[in-house]
Amino acid sequence: xxxxxxxxxxxxxxxxxxxxxxxxxxxxxxxxxxxxxxxxxxxxxxxxxxxxxxxxxxxxxxxxxxxxxxxxxxxxxxxxxxxxxxxxxxxxxxxxxxxxxxxxxxxxxxxxxx
Amino acid sequence: xxxxxxxxxxxxxxxxxxxxxxxxxxxxxxxxxxxxxxxxxxxxxxxxxxxxxxxxxxxxxxxxxxxxxxxxxxxxxxxxxxxxxxxxxxxxxxxxxxxxxxxxxxxxxxxxxxxxxxxxxxxxxxxxxxxxxxxxxxxxxxxxxxxxxxxxxxxxxxxxxxxxxxxxxxxxxxxxxxxxxxxxxxxxxxxxxxxxxxxxxxxxxxxxxxxxxxxxxxxxxxxxxxxxxxxxxxxxxxxxxxxxxxxxxxxxxxxxxxxxxxxxxxxxxxxxxxxxxxxxxxxxxxxxxxxxxxxxxxxxxxxxxxxxxxxxxxxxxxxxxxxxxxxxxxxxxxxxxxx
Numbered sequence: 287x288x289x290x291x292x293x294x295x296x297x298x299x300x301x302x303x304x305x306x307x308x309x310x311x312x313x314x315x316x317x318x319x320x321x322x323x324x325x326x327x328x329x330x331x332x333x334x335x336x337x338x339x340x341x342x343x344x345x346x347x348x349x350x351x352x353x354x355x356x357x358x359x360x361x362x363x364x365x366x367x368x369x370x371x372x373x374x375x376x377x378x379x380x381x382x383x384x385x386x387x388x389x390x391x392x393x394x395x396x397x398x399x400x
Numbered sequence: 401x402x403x404x405x406x407x408x409x410x411x412x413x414x415x416x417x418x419x420x421x422x423x424x425x426x427x428x429x430x431x432x433x434x435x436x437x438x439x440x441x442x443x444x445x446x447x448x449x450x451x452x453x454x455x456x457x458x459x460x461x462x463x464x465x466x467x468x469x470x471x472x473x474x475x476x477x478x479x480x481x482x483x484x485x486x487x488x489x490x491x492x493x494x495x496x497x498x499x500x501x502x503x504x505x506x507x508x509x510x511x512x513x514x515x516x517x518x519x520x521x522x523x524x525x526x527x528x529x530x531x532x533x534x535x536x537x538x539x540x541x542x543x544x545x546x547x548x549x550x551x552x553x554x555x556x557x558x559x560x561x562x563x564x565x566x567x568x569x570x571x572x573x574x575x576x577x578x579x580x581x582x583x584x585x586x587x588x589x590x591x592x593x594x595x596x597x598x599x600x601x602x603x604x605x606x607x608x609x610x611x612x613x614x615x616x617x618x619x620x621x622x623x624x625x626x627x628x629x630x631x632x633x634x635x636x637x638x639x640x641x642x643x644x645x646x647x648x649x650x651x652x653x654x655x656x657x658x659x660x661x662x663x664x665x666x667x668x669x670x671x672x673x674x675x676x677x678x679x680x681x682x683x684x685x686x687x688x689x690x691x692x693x694x695x696x697x698x699x700x701x702x703x704x705x706x707x708x709x710x711x712x713x714x715x716x717x718x719x720x721x722x723x724x725x726x727x728x729x730x731x732x733x734x735x736x737x738x739x
Contacts, residue, residue: 293603309426309429309430310426310427310429310430310433311429311430311431311433311434311437314430314434315434315437328461328462328464328465329427329430329434329462329465329466330462330464330465330466330467330468330469331465331468331469332430333427333469334465334468334469334472334603334604337472337479338478338479338603338604340479341478341479353429353433354429356425356426356428356429357429358426358429359426
């Protein structure tokens with residue numbers, strides 16, 4: 287089965303869940319921190335991402351708690367989720383390395399011309 | 401329960417019942433915990449923040465995110481109970497069939513305008529040709545959709561809609577031949593098609609198989625071209641003119657052919673058990689009805705009985721397809737069988 291490419295939001299959610307199982311708002315908060323406040327998930331958006339990741343078997347419910355009279359459900363990474371996050375991180379690292387090499391070569395060329 | 405929570409729960413009613421049962425409580429928890437977390441430092445000292453907690457509304461960004469989620473879950477693709485997924489499939493079919501239908505009509509209209517004895521009139525009124533050609537952006541939208549370029553596909557569909565609006569304004573205010581409500585109803589199929597494209601082809605939706613749909617588009621363009629060429633040469637007042645006298649009649653014939661073909665080729669063979677194809681065809685056919693009422697003004701009194709028969713046949717087709725669709729929908733479980 288072919289898997290859809292991970293969106294940035296999905297990648298960040300997996301990254302947060304790689305540390306420990308988390309509930310909805312904790313995921314929102316940690317995604318904001320991990321992305322240096324660049325990605326601010328709204329609740330509707332978060333649950334769209336969680337639905338997709340659950341449907342793809344990359345995350346699953348961990349446990350439920352009652353918080354101030356309301357249900358709080360925690361999610362955790364599955365083995366498939368771990369593999370998907372590892373592969374995506376490797377891909378992004380390779381891209382970043384290629385860009386860094388190209389930029390270094392450009393800087394060296396400019397320094398040689400000066 | 402604070403007014404903020406009550407209003408957020410009210411907003412969540414945009415989501416389907418099956419989704420609310422699964423998610424509403426945890427969404428409310430996430431929203432309220434986030435709200436308190438953001439305003440914690442101010443909530444005791446600032447009266448306006450306390451008032452917002454007691455009487456406030458969720459922000460526009462939250463409302464928008466829930467609205468998008470509501471569309472995704474109502475026109476579901478992979479997540480959700482069978483009936484929600486069937487609804488999503490029907491919405492995507494409405495978009496694809498509507499795009500084919502609009503492409504055939506657009507090609508027929510443009511070909512007819514360029515080849516009819518009245519082409520000198522059209523050549524003086526470039527806006528007619530621009531509006532007709534602009535609506536062909538629908539073909540680009542169709543191709544982009546099949547090539548998994550959803551954002552450009554939406555832009556192309558919006559362009560077609562803008563062309564249609566320009567055509568509406570021209571018809572209503574420049575030539576002053578029609579009332580605005582009639583003109584809006586005539587473009588109903590395009591509006592429904594574009595709305596179905598936006599709602600149905602969200603991020604979770606699968607990409608349709610390209611090959612069969614590309615053949616279907618080629619056929620639609622071919623039929624539109626042939627129809628436009630014939631219509632442009634038909635002499636007014638003949639029985640042929642009464643049967644195919646304007647490009648829009650292509651829609652009438654397409655609907656009638658669908659109504660005759662579906663029960664024989666698909667319905668009775670059990671090829672559409674969920675009724676989604678019938679439902680999508682019924683919606684596309686129903687949307688084409690107002691345009692045929694409006695077209696009656698183009699013909700003289702002698703052609704009226706034939707036009708009435710054509711309209712009755714179209715309406716009967718819509719009813720037949722809707723019955724097949726409803727029967728199929730009733731067979732699909734509204735909830736997951738696993739609970």
